Amino acid sequence: MLAWLHRLASPKRFHGLAGFFITWCGWGALVLFASGLYYSLFNSPPDYQQGESIRIMYIHVPAAWNSMFIYITMAIASLFVLVWRIKAAAAVARACAPLGAMFTFLALATGSLWGKPMWGAWWVWDARLTSELILLFLYLGFMALQSAIEDKDAAARAAGVLAIVGIINIPIIYYSVEWWNTLHQGATITLSEKPKMNTDMFISLILMSLAFKFYFVVAVLRKARNEMLEREQNSQWVKEMLGGSDERK
Amino acid sequence: MNDVTNIAKTTAIEPSLGRAFMAMLGRDLTLAYRHRAQLANPLVFFTIVVSLFPLGLNPDPDLLRTIAPGVIWVAALLAAMLSLDSIFRSDFDDGTLEQILLSPHPLSLLVLAKTLAHWLITGLPLLLLAPVLGGLLDMSGEALGVLMITGALGTPILSLIGSIGVALTVGLRSGGGGVLLSLLVLPLYIPVLIFAANAVGNAAGGFEVTGQLAILGSLLALSVGLAPLAAAAALRISLN
Amino acid sequence: MNDKTNGHVRLEVDRLELTRNDRVIFTDLSFTLEAGQILQVEGHNGAGKTSLLRILCGLTMPSEGVVRWCGENMRDDRDRYYADLCYVGHYPGVKEELTPLENLAMVKSLGRIREGVDIEEVLERIGLPFGHEDQLCSRLSAGQRRRIALARLLVTDARLWILDEPFTALDIAGRRMVEEMLMSHAKAGGMVILTTHHAVELGDCNVKMLHLGA
Numbered sequence: 001m002l003a004w005l006h007r008l009a010s011p012k013r014f015h016g017l018a019g020f021f022i023t024w025c026g027w028g029a030l031v032l033f034a035s036g037l038y039y040s041l042f043n044s045p046p047d048y049q050q051g052e053s054i055r056i057m058y059i060h061v062p063a064a065w066n067s068m069f070i071y072i073t074m075a076i077a078s079l080f081v082l083v084w085r086i087k088a089a090a091a092v093a094r095a096c097a098p099l100g101a102m103f104t105f106l107a108l109a110t111g112s113l114w115g116k117p118m119w120g121a122w123w124v125w126d127a128r129l130t131s132e133l134i135l136l137f138l139y140l141g142f143m144a145l146q147s148a149i150e151d152k153d154a155a156a157r158a159a160g161v162l163a164i165v166g167i168i169n170i171p172i173i174y175y176s177v178e179w180w181n182t183l184h185q186g187a188t189i190t191l192s193e194k195p196k197m198n199t200d201m202f203i204s205l206i207l208m209s210l211a212f213k214f215y216f217v218v219a220v221l222r223k224a225r226n227e228m229l230e231r232e233q234n235s236q237w238v239k240e241m242l243g244g245s246d247e248r249k
Numbered sequence: 250m251n252d253v254t255n256i257a258k259t260t261a262i263e264p265s266l267g268r269a270f271m272a273m274l275g276r277d278l279t280l281a282y283r284h285r286a287q288l289a290n291p292l293v294f295f296t297i298v299v300s301l302f303p304l305g306l307n308p309d310p311d312l313l314r315t316i317a318p319g320v321i322w323v324a325a326l327l328a329a330m331l332s333l334d335s336i337f338r339s340d341f342d343d344g345t346l347e348q349i350l351l352s353p354h355p356l357s358l359l360v361l362a363k364t365l366a367h368w369l370i371t372g373l374p375l376l377l378l379a380p381v382l383g384g385l386l387d388m389s390g391e392a393l394g395v396l397m398i399t400g401a402l403g404t405p406i407l408s409l410i411g412s413i414g415v416a417l418t419v420g421l422r423s424g425g426g427g428v429l430l431s432l433l434v435l436p437l438y439i440p441v442l443i444f445a446a447n448a449v450g451n452a453a454g455g456f457e458v459t460g461q462l463a464i465l466g467s468l469l470a471l472s473v474g475l476a477p478l479a480a481a482a483a484l485r486i487s488l489n
Numbered sequence: 490m491n492d493k494t495n496g497h498v499r500l501e502v503d504r505l506e507l508t509r510n511d512r513v514i515f516t517d518l519s520f521t522l523e524a525g526q527i528l529q530v531e532g533h534n535g536a537g538k539t540s541l542l543r544i545l546c547g548l549t550m551p552s553e554g555v556v557r558w559c560g561e562n563m564r565d566d567r568d569r570y571y572a573d574l575c576y577v578g579h580y581p582g583v584k585e586e587l588t589p590l591e592n593l594a595m596v597k598s599l600g601r602i603r604e605g606v607d608i609e610e611v612l613e614r615i616g617l618p619f620g621h622e623d624q625l626c627s628r629l630s631a632g633q634r635r636r637i638a639l640a641r642l643l644v645t646d647a648r649l650w651i652l653d654e655p656f657t658a659l660d661i662a663g664r665r666m667v668e669e670m671l672m673s674h675a676k677a678g679g680m681v682i683l684t685t686h687h688a689v690e691l692g693d694c695n696v697k698m699l700h701l702g703a
Contacts (some may be wrong), residue, residue: 073301078361082482085550137436144432148421152510153550157486158417162433165413165479169437176440231511259647264572264601272598276587283586283625344580348641351546352599353572489549 011228012237014088018221025221029214036207044200053117059203060110062212063103064128065134068170070100070216073141075167078160090156092185093163094146095223101139107132127181131174138166145156152231153229270356270362276310277366279337291371292326292378296325299382310387312350317386317444318449321396322403324382325375326438329404330431332371333411336363337419337484346419350488357477364412364477372404388453395462399445402465409476410437416483440468497559498524500545500680505554508542514540515701518554524648526670527633527681529697530690536702538684539579542653545682546576558649572601577648577655581638585627589617589637591627593644600645608644615640616666631658639667642674651672652683 040058047054074096080089111129112122123129142159149155232238253398281288301318340346349359360440379400380393388396414434448461497690499521506516514537522528530538543549545556547563555562563570582593592606612622615636626634635658642650650671656664668690671681675694683689 044338130254132474134436134439138294141429141433141436144429145417148418150510154420154486154489154551157489158483161413161479161483164415165437168475169440172438172440176443178442183447234511255641262602262604264599272595276584276595279591280584280586338582342580343584344578344582345584347546347548347576347578348581348582348596348599351571351574351576353568353570354599355568431542458628470620485548 006084007090009080009086010077011087011232011235014228015225015237015241018225021167022218022221022225025214025217029211029218030209030216032207036204037205039200040204045198047201050118053114054201057116058208061115061205062133062209063110064107066207066212066216067100067104067107067132069213070096070103070220071138071163071170072167073220074100075163076162078156078226082158082164087231088224090160091224091227091231092220093160094156094227094231095220097139097143097146099157099219101136101143103212103216104136104139105134110221125181127178131177131179134173134177135170138170140164142166175215184242204205256299259325264353266354266358269352271350272290272364273349273359277363278369281366288370288374292374294331295324295375295378296327296382298327299385303386313386314388314453315450317388318392318446318453319381319394320386321379321382321450322399322446323377324440325400325404326407326435326442328375328378329371329407330411330434330438331427333351333408333415333430334419334427334436335370335397336367336389336408336412336415341419346484347488351485356481356484358366360412360416360480361473361477364408364480366404368408369410376400376404387406391455392449392453394460396449398462399465402462403441403445404465404473406441406465406469407471410434412480413476413483416480416487418485418487419484420489441465444468444485495606498648498680499559499680500682501560502545502555503555503557504543504547505536505556506552507544507549508552509540516553518701520696520697520699522680522682524680525628525675525695527675527691528699529684529696530667530682530684530699530701532701538701539653541579541701542576542651542682545651547571547573555601556693559598572646572693573648575600575642575645575649575653576651576653577641578653578656581634582627582641583634588623588625589629589640590622592637596641596644596676602644603646606644611640612637612642616663632660632663632679635659636663639670642670648679650665650679650681650683652681654686656685656687656689 038060040055046052068123074093077089077096079092080086083095108129111126111132115124115126115129116122142162145162146155146159149158229238285379299320302316306312306316337346340349350356352359362439376397379396383393383396414437417433418430444461444464448465449460451458451461491651501521502576503519505518507514516543520528527565530541532538533546544551545557547567554661555564557563558566558570558573561605562570585597587595589612590608593611596602597606597608617633617636617640621633626637626641627635639655655667659667671683671689672692672694675691
């Protein structure tokens with residue numbers, strides 16, 4: 001089992017697999033973005049209460065979902081690093097962090113843009129926004145630790161421990177913030193409150209979420225693949241793959 | 250000399266975990282006692298931070314009473330965090346941490362002993378000082394009582410979570426360990442802050458607090474069980 | 490401990506490789522150490538001597554390869570391996586704010602120790618002047634602290650000694666003492682792995698050499 005896992009995740013194998021997914025998810029993301037944007041901007045009705053600003057949701061909600069999804073991906077990849085010492089997983093975990101931070105930031109920024117017309121303030125201590133802010137801190141901590149440790153393998157493992165500690169804490173943090181929020185906030189419109197959705201709104205949201213997911217897959221694999229190439233530059237398979245250009249010189 | 254060695258090969262005293270745990274705890278307490286002048290530092294810090302709030306806001310007792318639970322808990326969080334480095338720093342610098350890693354005992358339990366020592370040295374004094382500062386902020390008797398209970402449940406969590414953060418950063422040569430440590434640890438402290446400060450606030454208002462205390466208790470149980478494991482794993486990585 | 494009698498006490502090092510930030514320090518390093526053998530690791534600065542010793546202790550993780558103790562990967566049963574191991578590294582591992590007695594009492598509580606070992610006697614044997622055992626180690630000289638670090642070897646019942654530059658900071662008498670300790674340990678069936686820049690006089694002991702680096 002272990003040998004099989006290592007073979008599957010060997011740098012060379014990973015390179016090929018990643019290339020496959022990058023191509024297909026790339027096209028998928030393109031199609032999904034095109035149709036998703038068309039739906040969310042032109043083919044879905046304005047909300048009866050929120051008006052046109054509901055359209056911000058089609059960015060905000062997928063970004064928030066992605067921010068969580070990426071953290072989970074990062075923690076799972078970290079587990080593979082710590083338990084099975086798989087190099088490709090380390091590259092994936094490392095590539096996840098800035099992307100996750102970006103989506104978290106996007107969720108915060110769009111939440112704030114949405115909040116201005118709805119609440120009349122750029123920032124309100126809404127439960128979801130507060131949790132996203134803490135999630136951003138967790139991502140920043142992961143990245144800071146990763147960059148503070150010189151040795152790349154040690155950095156990947158140390159940051160991996162942090163990611164796993166984080167994933168145990170995230171539900172606790174979310175629950176505590178949610179609980180704190182219900183005590184302190186009156187009945188306002190919250191981001192978490194689901195508007196009554198008609199089918200077109202629902203389709204827009206689903207298309208955009210899928211587009212974001214596909215984009216994430218493409219971006220994380222590209223980053224991870226580049227890092228693997230750089231780290232493995234002296235190995236046989238990289239030389240063979242890039243060998244053609246050397247010989248022509 | 251040959252005789253001594255030969256005899257030793259045939260009989261040996263097997264390591265005992267209980268003895269190792271107590272020796273570790275005792276050693277850290279002895280070391281803290283030999284540096285007793287530094288024991289007061291977190292307490293002074295705690296007091297200063299709390300006293301900054303009346304100066305920065307205003308000394309209106311009603312206001313102070315409202316903000317007191319949050320202020321005291323935030324100050325305790327910061328004081329605990331600033332003292333964390335001492336759990337592993339000096340042992341790392343002189344090589345005794347290597348020896349601890351090479352002992353035939355579960356590392357997580359030795360880490361737990363060190364964390365317990367850290368709590369006895371910093372958390373417990375903070376806990377004992379808290380009601381005095383609560384009095385300065387005009388807190389009521391019931392609130393002070395609950396403050397003590399949340400402190401007893403919450404400050405050990407701070408030491409336990411903190412031990413993971415220090416274990417991850419102790420190997421860093423660059424002096425930025427302190428700032429990095431706060432970045433790693435403070436987000437994880439948020440649930441403790443929320444439930445503890447809220448329980449104290451509720452007690453001041455005469456409301457029920459058992460729910461919050463139960464949650465703090467389970468957080469404590471969870472961190473006692475898991476934090477030493479994570480810190481031990483982190484130490485092995487940091488000493489790589 | 491049944492393994493004490495079955496005669497398979499040996500350290501096997503199987504195809505170790507160490508890379509640091511993608512630079513290969515050493516690769517394909519294999520050797521076996523049997524009871525009674527002393528291994529002296531040589532190599533220029535940066536050849537990875539200390540790193541090798543730390544890998545053998547399980548402190549540093551090798552990029553490839555395994556270390557087996559009595560036939561088992563030592564990572565699978567650290568506790569058993571560590572009961573048999575005593576490591577004196579680059580840092581003495583002596584707490585300056587504790588006295589020599591307290592330092593060794595800690596060693597005694599942490600590891601598997603020799604029956605009837607008397608710490609004061611050990612301190613006398615490693616040549617700590619009488620009256621110093623109750624002084625804080627911060628008042629002792631570097632050589633005396635090194636001696637206290639080496640005293641761990643006499644307190645624990647470890648069969649495998651891993652020593653990184655044990656002669657550093659020691660005077661001639663101190664070196665002689667360590668050499669004698671190594672010899673009697675090997676003769677009693679123990680194993681030693683050490684790095685050193687000094688010429689070592691180990692009599693008729695079974696000494697293997699290992700060269701690291703080009």
